[in-house]
Amino acid sequence: MLGEFTEVARRRPVDLVAPRSATPLPPGVLRALPRPAPYAAVRAAVAPHVAAQARVDLVLASGSDRFTAWWDPVTGAVGLEVTTGEQTSTHVSRRRGRLPHRPHALALTLTGTHLTLFSGTDGTWEAHARYDVVGRCDVRDAGWLSALEAGAPGTDGVLRDVVAGGFGQLGLRDVRWVTETDGTPVLLDGHLVLSATSAGPGFFDTAHTSLWRLHPDTLELVHLSDLFFSRRDAAGRVGAYGDHATHVVRDGGRWLVATSTWGDFDRATRPVRVVLAETDADLLNGEHLLPARDLALPTDGFRSVGVWDPHLRRDATGWRVGYVSARKYFVFHPVLAAGPSLDALEVTAYDAARRATEGTTWLEVDGQLRVLASDGRDGRAGARERFVVLDEQLREVGTLDAPYPSNLPWPTVVPTADGWLMATFDGTPTGGDILGYGTHGDLVLMRSSGEAGAH
Secondary structure (H helix, E strand, O other), X not given: OOOEEEEEEEXXXXXXXXXXXXXXXXXXXXXXXXXXXXEEEEEEEEOOOOOOOOOEEEEEEEOOEEEEEEEOOOOOEEEEEEEEOOEEEEEOOOOOOEOOXXXXXXXXXXXXXXXXXXXXXXXEEEEEXXXXXXXXXXXXXXXXHHOOEEEOOOOOOOEEEEEEEEEEEOOEEEEEEOEEOOOOEOXXXXXXXXXXXXXXXXXHXXXXXXXXXXXXXXXXXXXXXXXXXXXXXXXXXXXXXXXXEEEEEEEOOEEEEEEEOHHHOEOOOEOOOXXXXXXXXXXXXXXXXXEEEEOOOOOOOOOOOEEEEEEEEEEOOEEEEXXXXXXXXXXXXXXXXXXXXXXXXXXXXXXOOOOEEEEEEEEEEOOEEEEEEEEOOOOOOOOOOEEEEEOOOOOEEEEOEOOOOOOOOOOEEEEEOOEEEEEEEOOOOOOOHHHOOOOOOOEEEEEEOOOOOOO
């Protein structure tokens, strides 16, 4: 179905400071860096020939809270110093707490509640210290974020080219085409538009949603914007989150953004759910904090501890939503629901026999509505490492003839003038071993010569 896909390109944009928000800072002072959400970074080049005897610092601060990434050029030691109120603590990695050589660059990032110190050599970033500030201060609070400052105080000429801004990404995953309500792709000056999860330095709560444009012929990839979400947590407090695994839909003059609450996921106290934002802002440019409300995706007829990965489509009968439900973390399967509005959905199909299937995606092929999904490596025998094609009752009708990258890649497919184009991802990590799972992946692009006459 859709012909044979062949990998034609990979893209891996890595930016600790998002280029579109990057602001040069003079060394020696802190400057205002207000943020819509707790995703910020400051980086600096290390002057190669300047002698240094004193500790070198990069700082993010708000009020009495001060986060410092430090390097001792005499001993090579690196670490984090965190001051909140009257409490100060120091955090040094046992494995990566010393630099064997003078770095080319240093950086400090805040992603959600997580601080990370990076050193850079020959354009490659490696993490050397991490700390979670949860319980120490409320970095999601609007007042805290508006008072944020950044800089490199007291560098004595060791640091130069200091830049601060929003956090960018270590990799891209969970890619989806941005679509109209009927599933046709949104075009921007002849470019396709993708939403993606911008991977952070660690697990899912360090990531956020971003939008990118992709030229269908040259496959040039350009960052457009970053999306964050203002919503309530399990205790009812409103904060700013980097939720992701997102579908962005243009509905006339407004946007619908359905996303998954991975921004503060905890399997015991904060199960993942889906929220919805509606806005008429220009989401294809800049940074946006979008008020979001719960989108109640039904789970009647099966056990569910969480839902995620929404994909929306509207036709003459109303709305259709594909998503994933977990009967436990992490055993999950596809679900379809439909209704006259997004607030009146009912389950129309589910396949609880599957146990590692994600990326539920609507696609019209030759006038028939199909569902694409990804059967991961932990699926049952006969349903592993493949892109499966399902009907509206989630009955299997075929598979895509396509390479299956590592991790759990989604089948995001669009017709072009030259055949079908697939954008997916893999599990390639970056940033060093102390970060653990979540820094993936490469954007993997494939083409098929099969006739593309559907959407």
